Amino acid sequence: MTDTVLTYLQDHHDRFVQELTSWLRIPSVSTFAEQAQEVRRAAAWAQEKLVAIGFPTVETIATAGHPLVYAEWLSHPDQPTLLVYGHYDVQPAEPLDEWLSPPFEPAIRDDNLYARGAVDDKGQVMLVLAALEAWSRTLGGLPINVKVLLEGEEETGGEAIEAYVRANPVRLEADAALICDTHMLSERQPLLITGLRGVLYTEIAMHGAQRDLHSGSFGGVAPNPVHALCVLIDRLKGADGVIHIPELLAALAPPPEAEKRFWEEDPLHLEELLRREMGVDELVGDAAYPPLERIWARPTLEVHGIRGGFTGQGAKTVIPAEALAKVSLRLPAGLQPDEVFAWFETAVRRHTPAGHRVEVTRLNAGEGLLVSPDNPFIRAAASALEATYGVEPAFMREGGSIPVAALFDQVLQLPVVLMGFGLPDDGPHAPNEKFSLAQFARGMATVADFLGRLQRG
Ligand SMILES: [Zn+2]
Secondary structure, X not given: OXXXXXXXXXXXXXXXXXXXXXXXXXXXXXXXXXXXXXXXXXXXXXXXXXXXXXXXXXXXXXOOOOOEEEEEEOOOOOOOEEEEEEEXXXXXXXXXXXXXXXXXXXXXXXXXXXXXXXXXXXXXXXXXXHHHHHHHHHHOOOOOEEEEEEEOOHHHOOHHHHHHHHHOOOOOOOOEEEEOOOEOOOOOOOEEEEEEOEEEEEEEEEEOOOXXXXXXXXXXXXXXXXXXXXXHHHHHEOOOOXXXXXXXXXXXXXXXXXXXXXXXHOOOOHHHHHHHHHOOOOOOOOOOOOHHHHHHOOOEEEEEEEEEOOOOOOXXXXXXXXXXXXXXXXXXXXXXXXXXXXXHHHHHHHHOXXXXXXXXXXXXXXXXXXXXXXXXHHHHHHHHHHHXXXXXXXXXXXXXXXXXXXXXXHOOOOOEEEOOOEOOOOOOOOOOOEEEHHHHHHHHHHHHHHHHHHOOO
């Protein structure tokens, strides 16, 4: 049966690329309020596609933010149910002048499809939809039960889906979840992700005098919030990469021996890959831990931007009255963002230089995740990847956060299959985001095969 499905995918490959192209033309940037209409259009596109595939139940669910798209096709009481997740919103495309072709006018160069959202995540949702369509058209139905849940605010915090999942655990009941929103190690080396870090994103507002001051008249006695923020950030994490939040460090569980060995030995030479991708000679960070442990299993503290004072052309001797920093932490699985936020806030207050007033706001948060490589759904995914690529997938953790994966794990208690088909140089949040069309094709084939392997009896 799977062979017929795979032939269907090959025969219809060009149309799938065209369909993806039409979806990518919709600039569904979830963070811009003025694009809300476009985000809704992208949701409507997905809804229509699910109906066309043959899902008997398809609906767009209004939320406080951008809508969710939900579909289900449950025709086999004796078969398992897979919950498929994806997102149809995209990151902003700026800086626009760095794109070789406009971000919302998809272009193919060297067998890559260039557009914002090409790999993250419309292209990877599309390959799952193509696999579902192939089964539906050749078998007249799906081999297992499938629920699809697509969100439109993954890039801005995913509050709507969190509320929906927490309120609808029965409707979303399943045996496993599939998320295609990550990348492989290389074109030849597939990857299954068995761990993700959580995230806690905050904003620190630093206040000094009641108004901006002149450094000639007040310099020497005036508080300076920009400087205070720099001091604070350095006290939270020094140049040696050591984070000074004692409760956070104390809460970390020791990693399993096998993983620890993989991180230390680095048999796939990932450290070199990291250096090359960043274009740097030296890695920074806490030298007490191997780089792979630092990116996958250690907490981070990063400042993403500081705003305040004068940065225009020329000179202006202002001492600003306030300044703002965006600071996030990545959290290894097992840490509760609520708890970490309390520790973080305490540390911020303790380390704020005298003479300043500080406010900390939590912008968003999500927990990390660990899945067992022995889970039968993970094993089916591994076999499907091996069938397509001819090599066993590597089992690795990933430093990024997919809060919805943790949500499925914690609220729905589902094993989460994180099987992505991006490549390391796809640039998902950068200018010239791309998706390899060869990977698009292999992704469809793998997911179609995976669905077939889940069928019992
Ligand atoms: Zn994504």
